[in-house]
Amino acid sequence: MKIALLSDIHANLPAFEAVLEDLEIQKPDAVYCLGDLVAYNVWPNQVIGLIRKHGIATIAGNHDLKVSKILPSEGDCSKAENSEYAYKLVGNKERDYLLTLPRHLRLEFQLNDQQLHMLLVHGSPRSINEYLLQELPEQYMLELCKEFKADILCFGHSHKPYHRIIHSDENGSDRVHHLVNTGSVGKPKDGDARACYVLITIDQTAGIKIQDAVQVEFLRVEYDVEKAAKAVELSLLPDAFADNLRKAY
Template sequence: MRIALFSDIHANLPALEAFFKDVETRDTDAIYCLGDLVGYNVWPNQVIDLVRKRGIATIAGNHDLKVAKIYPSEDVCSTEKSSDYAYKLVGEKEREYLLTLPRHLDVEFRLNTDSLNMLLVHGSPRSINEYLLEELPPDYVTEMVKEFKADILCFGHSHKPYHRIINSGEDGDDYFHHLINTGSVGKPKDGDARACYVMLTIDPMASTKSPDGVQVKFIRVKYDVEKAARAVELSLLPDAFADNLRKAC
């Protein structure tokens, strides 16, 4: 089973188009989106449309839920730059779609005599706004994956990709969990401006007793960063958003 995971597009249409062009060349069985389709750029409706047309199972990100409080208004034509402008661009039908997205998805794999539970969230199982950073203490992470019965925990939010394996077994009885941050398609923050997504491969012999049956590959895709940055600068969004795209920070 080969699963493509992506998140944090943030209304960056050129990056999303490049991602789809790349992933469609690969042997993929399923695609999941881990949220944050909007914010920071000027193409929220086009991004939502592309994801919906492909029927991709998608969960809500924290920026997606901001549309519940920020509506189009008379000052959408203002000349004053504001980060809220990104949400005021979201159309009514697109707003309804974002606000009905699930907060998480559970996928169970039954393999041989074992089973693997994959949990897809945006921030963490505990909060859509929590950052699961790579340097979190092992005890904290172990408690979380055991609490939510997540053998494979997939998330985004921090825009910094990593794969971490935790062994929660006791008394010599191994039990491995995989934590996978998908990075960001539309707003990387790890110094690499290319779009980032994950190809997750689950082997037919995968088991919680061994870390080897789950493979994680981070794929980087070039896109027209300057086009996305210039779109920000020509809009009512803060120019700093454009600089962050160029610097991937």
């Protein structure tokens, strides 16, 4: 079973289109999006349209929910740079879609008569705004996995991809937990400007105690970064957002 996970598109249409093209090559069995379709660029409605056209199951990100507080623009916006401008571009039907997205998705797999639980969230299971950074203490991450019964915990939000494996001792037997940050399609922050998404392969012949039962691969996809950056600079968004795209910070 091959599952593609992507997150934090942030209205970057050129990046998302490039990832969709790559998905056609990879041919995963399922595709899920971990939220933040909007903000920071000028194509929120086009991105949402493609998500729906391709039938990609999606959960809400913190920026997606922010549209409830910022209404679509009517007429001219202020000529001053405005970080809220990105939310004002979101159409009414697109707002309705974002505000009805689920917060979490849970998948269960049966491996050799054992259940493997995969939990998809945006920030963390506890809060949509929590950053699960790679350097967090192992005990904290383990408690999170146990509390929410996650063998594979997948999330975005920080825009910094990583795969971390931790072990727990349950009734005298070892259990493996995989922590996967998907990185960002449209606004990477790890110094690599290419779009990022994840392929998770689950070996159905293995068991939950086998570390290699879950394989995680990060894919980086070239796209027209300059097109996305110039779109920011030609809009009412802060020019700093364009610099973020070019330098991936």
